[in-house]
Amino acid sequence: MKNVSVVTSFYLSEYYGMEDLKPIYFSIFLIIYLIIIVENVLLIEVIHHEKSLHEPMYVLLCNLAVNELYGSTALLPALLFNILSPLHEISLSFCQVQIFAVHTFAITEFTILAVMSYDRYVAICHPLSYHAIMSQRIVKLIVFMWLYPMLGFLTVFIFTLMLPYCGRTIEKVYCINYLLVKLACTDTSLVNIVGLLSVVLYTGPQLIMIFYSYSHILRICILSFSKSKFKAFRTCTPHLLAIVNYSIGCFFEIVQGRFDSSHLSYHTKLLLSLYFLIFPPLLNPTIYGLSTQFIRKRFFRLFSRKSRQVQMT
Template identity: 45%
Template structure:
């Protein structure tokens, strides 16, 4: 096959789409409803936390960062997905494809760092309750949120720049949205540097926050087993939504990494598409529900805002 320079590839073809007839209109309506709910729920919670001074505490400020990131990640996927569902020709321009890769990957990285910072916050609140407000100052919260957003963007930019510089032998990627490793697999040139930087990036943006989460919860469990009943109740009430969010996101993230790095041809195409979309849709759908319903303060203020009693 003739070698094609990446600068000459003007578009990519998304090969995972197939003709579903009139069913595509029903799918469009379902995905549109999902996106509308994600925007409404996350914006509602951000507004509730921002306008209420009683919620200007570290835990809720980290939640604002989490909800804003979910709006960012959803916007990087849903409008594009809605257009592709109705379209008969499933193509995407090369610049937009790399932009979407950047949005999706930075969303996932920021999400993990958000969850790691939140686990650290819960660790301080449960293990060092008397020193909590001294340790978790407003300036420290601002620095942690800034690092949560800035570091993943710089980390993702390097492998994405390397991918955009590759010489490609084709333009068909077997996904429903742009994926960096799918583009790298089209390369005619040597990709060892891309693979090395890809593994380094995965270690930095996936395993580092996961290790911080694991360490924080090991310390929390140690305090719970040796502490009073009141301490255990506090840990359960504050950590349950966070743990549920971690497990939900880790499942989707793990499958996406496995699907991009290993041959998953034995898995049915519909299941692969569902799980790849789960990675980007269920977290923004799931988190507003779990935090909005589980945390009493947020639940009561949301009711007041919705029914005009605020």
């Protein structure tokens, strides 16, 4: 039996690979974090100020931007601190908070993308009833998008919170649930089973919603004229790119966590482990800002208006 002791902190071992390049890593991640904040705050501001964008689609996009800020803030400030810290140590309580934030960000991201696919389905397949349907359901959908991941993961995470820990080394630059469970001093079979069931629970309904929505959208596109097909495709392109971007990050995380990655270089493993926490928040505002004509126009209009006000003062 393992020697059970009171563990109050953990070492994040992957930071030791940064020792020779600390200033470079710190600068890169600081710039990335600032870009994420600026991009997503600007997107929220444009949607908030322009009344013509106060529609269900853009309300959902605004929620996506809020979640991007939440997820990147769960990682990057602590990442920057630990790069400069000589110990690369994290307390048990902060590790648990970070696990909750990282996992709920990931589940909320996927849930919002699923709801956005339903929004596109209603807009393309029921265009005349779009505002009536979505206006009635938008508040319920927003409540679902946030409460379902938060309360759902908390129910699962309670099992992890009750575990005693023996090991103190987490082989990553941030805390994640399955690595913390691996450090437990007791049998974790029940926790592992609950974890697998939760993966099905937190991905199944969203996948069904996405496939259902896009199967109907595809059917409409096949039956429509070429001009209507192009319009539908253009409407869905930003959302599809966001889903692909998120899926790539999840795939990298699964591959690195479940398979032997010792043959990969340190920099490659670091990129794989951080992709789903950095690139969706970094790229999604750009994807929607550049691909959505309404946002692009309102963005330039908002800043041209502000520049004129500055010149007048």
